[in-house]
Amino acid sequence: xxxxxxxxxxxxxxxxxxxxxxxxxxxxxxxxxxxxxxxxxxxxxxxxxxxxxxxxxxxxxxxxxxxxxxxxxxxxxxxxxxxxxxxxxxxxxxxxxxxxxxxxxxxxxxxxxxxxxxxxxxxxxxxxxxxxxxxxxxxxxxxxxxxxxxxxxxxxxxxxxxxxxxxxxxxxxxxxxxxxxxxxxxxxxxxxxxxxxxxxxxxxxxxxxxxxxxxxxxxxxxxxxxxxxxxxxxxxx
Amino acid sequence: xxxxxxxxxxxxxxxxxxxxxxxxxxxxxxxxxxxxxxxxxxxxxxxxxxxxxxxxxxxxxxxxxxxxxxxxxxxxxxxxxxxxxxxxxxxxxxxxxxxxxxxxxxxxxxxxxxxxxxxxxxxxxxxxxxxxxxxxxxxxxxxxxxxxxxxxxxxxxxxxxxxxxxxxxxxxxxxxxxxxxxxxxxxxxxxxxxxxxxxxxxxxxxxxxxxxxxxxxxxxxxxxxxxxxxxxxxxxx
Numbered sequence: 001x002x003x004x005x006x007x008x009x010x011x012x013x014x015x016x017x018x019x020x021x022x023x024x025x026x027x028x029x030x031x032x033x034x035x036x037x038x039x040x041x042x043x044x045x046x047x048x049x050x051x052x053x054x055x056x057x058x059x060x061x062x063x064x065x066x067x068x069x070x071x072x073x074x075x076x077x078x079x080x081x082x083x084x085x086x087x088x089x090x091x092x093x094x095x096x097x098x099x100x101x102x103x104x105x106x107x108x109x110x111x112x113x114x115x116x117x118x119x120x121x122x123x124x125x126x127x128x129x130x131x132x133x134x135x136x137x138x139x140x141x142x143x144x145x146x147x148x149x150x151x152x153x154x155x156x157x158x159x160x161x162x163x164x165x166x167x168x169x170x171x172x173x174x175x176x177x178x179x180x181x182x183x184x185x186x187x188x189x190x191x192x193x194x195x196x197x198x199x200x201x202x203x204x205x206x207x208x209x210x211x212x213x214x215x216x217x218x219x220x221x222x223x224x225x226x227x228x229x230x231x232x233x234x235x236x237x
Numbered sequence: 238x239x240x241x242x243x244x245x246x247x248x249x250x251x252x253x254x255x256x257x258x259x260x261x262x263x264x265x266x267x268x269x270x271x272x273x274x275x276x277x278x279x280x281x282x283x284x285x286x287x288x289x290x291x292x293x294x295x296x297x298x299x300x301x302x303x304x305x306x307x308x309x310x311x312x313x314x315x316x317x318x319x320x321x322x323x324x325x326x327x328x329x330x331x332x333x334x335x336x337x338x339x340x341x342x343x344x345x346x347x348x349x350x351x352x353x354x355x356x357x358x359x360x361x362x363x364x365x366x367x368x369x370x371x372x373x374x375x376x377x378x379x380x381x382x383x384x385x386x387x388x389x390x391x392x393x394x395x396x397x398x399x400x401x402x403x404x405x406x407x408x409x410x411x412x413x414x415x416x417x418x419x420x421x422x423x424x425x426x427x428x429x430x431x432x433x434x435x436x437x438x439x440x441x442x443x444x445x446x447x448x449x450x451x452x453x454x455x456x457x458x459x460x461x462x463x464x465x466x467x468x469x470x471x472x473x474x
Contacts (some may be wrong), residue, residue, distance in 0.1 A: 007368050022358050026258045099367055099374035108371030111435075111449035119365040119440075119447070121259050127364050128356040130336055131244050134345030137336035141378035141406070169378070198348075203356075210356070212348035 003082040005110040006030055006089050007103070009096045009122020010048045012229070013205030019052045022123045022204055028052050030120070034089040035061045036081035038106050045091045066102050075105050082115055094229075096124045100144060100174075125231050126172060129200035132210040133170070135235040140170035146183075157190060164195070164236050171234040180225035183232065188219045191234070198233040201225050240319040242347040243267055243326050244340070246333045246359020247285045249466070250442030256289045259360045259441055265289050267357070268326065272298045273318035275343050277329040285328060303339050312342050319352055331466075333361045337381060362468050363409060366437035369447040370407070372472040377407035383420075394427060401432070401473050408471040417462035420469065425456045428471070435470040438462050 008031060011022050020028070032053055039045035042065055049056045064078040082088055090097040090106060096119075097103040110117050126142050141163065147153045160171040175183045180201075187197060193216035200210040207228065213221070214237060245268060248259050257265070269290055276282035279302050286293045301315040319325055327334040327343060333356075334340040347354050363379050378400065384390045397408040412420045417438075424434060430453035437447040444465065450458070451474060 020261060021263045022261050024257060024259050024261060096364060096368055098369075098371070099364065101374070104371055104374055107369065108449070111371045117369040117371075117447055118445075119368040121358065121360045121365070121441070123358045124361070124364050127333065127336065127361050128358070131333055131356040132335075132344065132354040134335070134341055134348045134354075137338070137341055138381040139379065142376065144375040204358070208355075210354055212345070 001085075002116060003085055004087045004116045004118045005079070005082065005107065006034060006087060007097045007107070007117070007119045008089050008091050009120060009124075010044075010091060010094060012095050012123045012125055012203055019048070024121050027120045027122065031089065032056070034087050036086050036088045037061060038064045038066050038078050038088065038090050038103065040067050040092040040097075040101055040103065041065070044093050048091060066106055068102060070102065072105075075109060078106055079109060079113065079115070082110070082113075096122050099124065099126065100142075123204050125200070125203045125229065128203050129198065129210065129231040129233060130170065130172065132200060133198035133233045133235070134212055135170040135196070135198065135233055136168050137170070139168055140172060142172040144174065146173055146175065154190065157187075160234060161191070161195070164234060168236075173232050175230070175232065177225075177227045177229055180228065180230045181223070184218060184223065184225070187232075188215055191215045193219075194237045196235050196237055198235075199223070199225065199230060200233065201228050201230040203229075203231070239353060240322050241324045241353045241355045242316070242319065242344065243271060243324060244334045244344070244354070244356045245326050245328050246357060246361075247281075247328060247331060249332050249360045249362055249440055256285070261358050264357045264359065269293070271324050271326040273323050273325045274298060275301045275303050275315050275325065275327050275340065277304050277334075277338055277340065278302070281330050282328045303343055305339060307339065309342075312346060315343055316346060316350065316352070319347070319350075333359050336361065336363070337379075360441050362437070362440045362466065365440050366435065366447065366468040366470060367407065367409065369437060370435035370449055370470045370472070372407040372433070372435065372449075372470055373405050374407070376405055377409060379409040381411065383410050383412065391427065394424075397471060398428070398432070401471060405473075410469050412467070412469065414462075414464045414466055417465065417467050418460070421455060421460065421462070424469070425452055428452045430456075431474045433472050433474055435472075436460070436462065436467060437470065438465050438467040440466075440468070
């Protein structure tokens with residue numbers, strides 16, 4: 001058997017509840033056989049392993065941390081256990097690894113080396129927000145964070161509006177959670193009244209809320225998404 | 238309790254294996270309580286219900302079919318059971334409902350009516366292909382099918398290249414499965430040698446294969462993706 005790089009999703013929310021609520025039993029079965037990991041955060045990865053498999057032999061495992069502090073030249077050595085024939089796992093801080101986190105670098109390395117890469121099913125706030133928004137899922141774009149600078153942000157939002165109108169492309173983005181309320185206020189100021197805004201908050205968590213309304217209705221609405229992980233989606237009416 | 242519109246993913250592949258391999262146990266628990274459904278295809282939805290819950294009381298259920306043959310004016314009546322307080326489920330032919338299928342129309346209606354919409358975790362070939370490609374997951378766009386017309390297709394591919402170079406945006410698209418091989422040949426002819434193409438095929442199925450290589454290497458490679466559901470991703474090296 002040639003070694004596999006297996007991408008293990010983890011729960012999104014800090015909510016009580018077991019990993020089995022948001023991932024297939026097969027993930028846990030595969031996890032039980034892996035002893036070598038690339039993780040975004042060592043502490044949260046260990047917490048996940050213990051919650052998924054209470055008697056997981058963590059002391060018999062190797063872990064490499066891959067996050068924004070990692071030097072690019074240190075990534076190459078992380079797949080060394082695969083060169084000895086071992087499967088490896090990638091675990092990010094939340095959700096699906098290698099989407100909007102540094103795990104993509106080690107996946108790219110595995111692809112260059114010709115290793116098999118196996119993605120598993122798990123919670124993705126981007127995808128679940130899109131499903132529940134009612135917006136066009138045949139054409140959509142995720143842009144990560146909007147620019148912080150006011151002029152750059154305004155120009156990015158203009159370009160997004162063009163792509164919504166011309167291409168029917170749903171626009172998806174995120175914000176640092178403590179700025180969520182300010183972002184909605186600023187969208188209400190700058191976007192046309194009939195544009196639809198979906199705010200998808202605490203997905204899979206106890207306060208999950210996914211609300212699609214025209215900008216005109218958001219203007220008069222009371223909301224508080226302060227410090228709650230939230231995804232924003234725009235589309236036309 | 239106010240009624241919920243619950244979005245139930247189904248398996249992607251016709252592979253043997255139980256739904257539990259690709260979805261959380263919680264999905265099946267929720268499913269066991271729902272009796273009113275909007276489905277993309279009646280036959281495949283019934284097959285899914287029976288495979289997920291062998292003694293599911295299908296004869297006690299109501300089903301509305303929502304697909305490309307549905308008249309827009311018929312969609313409004315589909316949520317009638319919710320107006321009587323019942324939860325409803327949405328089930329598409331494959332993967333996550335309301336992403337690249339007509340289920341989005343009934344989700345949009347539920348949002349307009351102010352109903353709670355609950356997306357569940359399940360297999361998404363778009364997201365799983367992105368995870369395993371090694372490409373940028375902080376900025377990506379899914380475009381559905383490329384245009385069939387040669388000139389329109391060439392111009393769309395030019396625009397995708399611009400967005401890869403200028404925005405670092407991963408480009409994701411699909412093709413009618415019997416044209417997969419022809420599409421790869423045409424990408425090999427028209428794209429620069431150093432551009433990276435990921436071909437992600439039969440995701441979650443027995444012949445799953447997710448391969449990222451520069452166009453130069455695809456040119457010399459033997460492959461056959463004829464009639465196999467496949468996702469294509471482009472990014473720069």
